[in-house]
Amino acid sequence: MHNESAAIKDFLFDLGADLASFGDITELPADHRRNMPFGIAVALKYPSKVIEDIVDMPTQEYFKYYNDLNEKLDFIVQSAAQKISDMGYNAIAQTREYARENALDEETVLIPHKTIATRAGLGWIGKCALLITKEFGSSVRLSSLLTDIPLQTNQPYNEGKCFNCRLCQQNCPAEAVKGKNWDIKTSRSELIDVNLCEKKARQRAAAIGVDAVICGRCIAVCPFTKRYIKENKNNKNEIKGVENEK
Ligand code: SF4
Ligand code: SF4
Structure with a gap:
């Protein structure tokens, strides 16, 4: 298990992943996780300057990185799935194409990347419903794999670490953030009004x-x-x- 874990982590970091970790996902519905017991969460960070420049409105640079990081993530998880297959195990890369074929939209796969990321201890869900990492805050794009290769899993996050902070709620131009602290039982709609957020984000784009x-x-x-x-x-x-x- 140690050898497999080290081999996959090295592979992901060699391909440029900024964060990668493994989680036990057996508590999630078996049909959603395609009977795979492990999830691999992968994150790429935005350059800090790109996020610093979002003083109020999104920027062209932010949009460019949003697309570039998504593309690079697809490449990383697809390559990792091939690597795992070459090692004699099964793996499903939850790429944007996989999401389109198996779920509601690009952001909402049956097992969201964010869920796998919390199971893998990569971060917690903030009051704004984004994954918050200790390393890069929410300045990351995510992807994930489902797999049966035996992996050494991390401790999951089962509750948020936002505590009394409400900055995302206070600064949301759509007033979409409800201000609730996340725990494992919290749904996305308890955290934010997704319709309000999407409408405002489309207007701002x-x-x-x-x-x-x-x-x-x-x-x-x-x-x-x-x-x-x-x-x-x-x-x-x-x-x-x-x-x-790139
Ligand atoms: S409540 Fe604060 S720490 Fe939590 S996601 Fe919002 S801004 Fe970040
Ligand atoms: S509109 Fe959506 S993306 Fe923008 S600050 Fe509010 S919750 Fe965040």
Whole structure:
């Protein structure tokens, strides 16, 4: 199990993953997880400057990275699924194409990436319903795999660590964030009004000439994201570094 775990982690990091971890997902519905006992969560970070520049409105740069990171994540999880298959096990990469074929939309796979990420101890669900990581706050894009390769799993997050913070609620232009602390039993609709959020995010994207549902305000104001931005303040090569990886 240790060898398999190390091999998969090395593979994911070699492909450019910024965060990767493994979770036991056997408590989730067997048909949703395709009878696979393990989930692999993978995250790529936005360059901190891209998020810092979302003072109020989303930016063209943010939209560009949103798409680029999604594309790179698809490549990483597809490559990892092939690697696991070559090792003699089964794996399903939850790419955007898999989501389109198996779920409601690109963001809502049957087992959301965020759920796998909490099971894998990558982060918790914030009051704004985004995954919050200690390393990069909510300044990440996520993907995931379902697999039966034996993996050494992390301790899951079963409750949020937002405590008394309400910055995403106070700064949401749609007033969509309800302000509830997440725990394992909390549904997305208890955290945010998804319709209000999507409507506002579409308007804000349109205001910068983009046909998409992007906003980014709750990412930018989160203190965990701000800590990441502060720690990278003097890293002038950060954007160049990410572009070179593509
Ligand atoms: S993405 Fe924008 S509209 Fe949606 S919850 Fe976050 S701040 Fe509010
Ligand atoms: S802004 Fe505060 S309440 Fe919202 S997700 Fe971040 S830590 Fe949690």
